[in-house]
Amino acid sequence: MASTTWYAVLVAVVAVAIVASIRYALAEVFPYWILKGQKHSRPHVVTESYAGKTILITGAHGAFGSRAAKMFKNADTLVLIDLLDCTALKEEIEAECDAASTKRPNVLVWTVNMMSYASCAELGRKIKTLKSLDHALLTAGILSFSRRESPEGWETSMQVNYLSSALLALFILPVLKSSASNPNPPVLTMTTSFGIYPASPTMSNTSRPGSYLKHITRKDRFSLAQMQEHMYGKSKICLLYFARELAARVTAAQQANGKMELPVVTITSGDPGPAWTGLTQPNQEKLVPRLIQNYGSRDPQYGATSLVNSVSVGAEHHGNILTDNMKSLPHPSFMERASGQRYQQRVWDETRQELEANAPDIKAVYATLEAC
CATH class of the missing domain: 1.20.5 (Single alpha-helices involved in coiled-coils or other helix-helix interfaces)
Structure with a gap:
C-alpha cells in the first residue's frame, strides 16, 4: 500500500x-500565439498621408524595406539606404507616383556597408545634412547560416543586425526633427523578430569575466550556446536590449532638462512577423526552421505594412514593441527579470565601449544621453 x-x-x-x-x-x-496572430492578420497602413515628411529606411533593397518604401504616400523626401544600389526602387516609386498622378517624392539613394564601422560613420555624416527627419525605419539585417566574421572581428549577424544597427541609430538620434508640417515627435524604429525567443536560453552567464558580447558569439567550443542557428536571434535580443535602454535614457535625459512630458523622440521596435523572403529561403532545407517558418509566414507585404505602422505611432508608444496595426506586444519575460536587467546593462555598456573606440564621432551622442 x-x-x-x-x-x-x-x-x-x-x-x-x-x-x-x-x-x-x-x-x-x-510563444506560438504570437506567430499565429501575425499569420492570420492583414494589417493596413493606418496613416493616410506622409505629406511634407522625410523618411529614412535602411535595408531598402530588402523584402520588407523595399515594400515599406512604397507605402509612405505623398512623402516629401525618401532616403533609401542599402549595401546594394536602390536606384531601380527609386524609379519604381517614381513610376507608381506618375501612374497615380501624385507628386513624386525627392528620393535619395545612399549606400552603406554594415560590415564596416567606417562606412556607417560616413553615412552618419550624410544623415546630418538632412534638414528634418520624421521617420527612421531600420530594417537592414542578415541571416547567416555559416559562421563568418566581419572585418571588425565580429560574427557577421552580430555586426550587421546589432552593432552597426545600433551605431546608425545613435547617428540618427540627434538628427530626428519633425518637419514643419508634422506636429508629432519623430520616430526611430528598429526591427525585432520572433527569433529572440528560441535564442533566449543562450544569453546567460553575465557573471563570466571578460566581454559578454564576445562570449555569446565565440567559436572556441561547440554547444547549444554557440550554434550558428541562434546567432540571428542573439543579435536581435541585443538590439532589443539596446532599444529598451536607449528609450529609457532618452526619456530620462528629457526629464533632466525639465521636460516632464512625453519624449520629443519616440523609439520603438517593430515586429513584422515571419515571411518567406530571400533572407529566409535557406530555411527550406532545414526541417525545424522550415516548420516554424511555415507555421507563421505570410506575404512580406503585410510585414512591411506592420513596420510602416510601427514607425508612424504617437509618443504614447515610446519604448514599445509594435506589431500589426500599431498593437503593442509585451517585452519577453526573460527581459523583465532581474537577470534580464543585468544583461541589458552589460550589453549597453560593452556596446558603448565598442562603438566609441571604433567610431569616435558617436561619443557626443552618448554624452548627451548621460544627462540622465
Missing part, C-alpha cells in the same frame, strides 16, 4: 514537472 502511494506521488510530481516544463517552453522559447 505504501509503495503504491509513493508511486502515485512520484507520477504526480513527474506530471507536474512535465506540465511546468511545457508551459515554460511555450512562454519563454516558443
Whole structure:
C-alpha cells in the first residue's frame, strides 16, 4: 500500500514537472500565439498621408524595406539606404507616383556597408545634412547560416543586425526633427523578430569575466550556446536590449532638462512577423526552421505594412514593441527579470565601449544621453 502511494506521488510530481516544463517552453522559447496572430492578420497602413515628411529606411533593397518604401504616400523626401544600389526602387516609386498622378517624392539613394564601422560613420555624416527627419525605419539585417566574421572581428549577424544597427541609430538620434508640417515627435524604429525567443536560453552567464558580447558569439567550443542557428536571434535580443535602454535614457535625459512630458523622440521596435523572403529561403532545407517558418509566414507585404505602422505611432508608444496595426506586444519575460536587467546593462555598456573606440564621432551622442 505504501509503495503504491509513493508511486502515485512520484507520477504526480513527474506530471507536474512535465506540465511546468511545457508551459515554460511555450512562454519563454516558443510563444506560438504570437506567430499565429501575425499569420492570420492583414494589417493596413493606418496613416493616410506622409505629406511634407522625410523618411529614412535602411535595408531598402530588402523584402520588407523595399515594400515599406512604397507605402509612405505623398512623402516629401525618401532616403533609401542599402549595401546594394536602390536606384531601380527609386524609379519604381517614381513610376507608381506618375501612374497615380501624385507628386513624386525627392528620393535619395545612399549606400552603406554594415560590415564596416567606417562606412556607417560616413553615412552618419550624410544623415546630418538632412534638414528634418520624421521617420527612421531600420530594417537592414542578415541571416547567416555559416559562421563568418566581419572585418571588425565580429560574427557577421552580430555586426550587421546589432552593432552597426545600433551605431546608425545613435547617428540618427540627434538628427530626428519633425518637419514643419508634422506636429508629432519623430520616430526611430528598429526591427525585432520572433527569433529572440528560441535564442533566449543562450544569453546567460553575465557573471563570466571578460566581454559578454564576445562570449555569446565565440567559436572556441561547440554547444547549444554557440550554434550558428541562434546567432540571428542573439543579435536581435541585443538590439532589443539596446532599444529598451536607449528609450529609457532618452526619456530620462528629457526629464533632466525639465521636460516632464512625453519624449520629443519616440523609439520603438517593430515586429513584422515571419515571411518567406530571400533572407529566409535557406530555411527550406532545414526541417525545424522550415516548420516554424511555415507555421507563421505570410506575404512580406503585410510585414512591411506592420513596420510602416510601427514607425508612424504617437509618443504614447515610446519604448514599445509594435506589431500589426500599431498593437503593442509585451517585452519577453526573460527581459523583465532581474537577470534580464543585468544583461541589458552589460550589453549597453560593452556596446558603448565598442562603438566609441571604433567610431569616435558617436561619443557626443552618448554624452548627451548621460544627462540622465
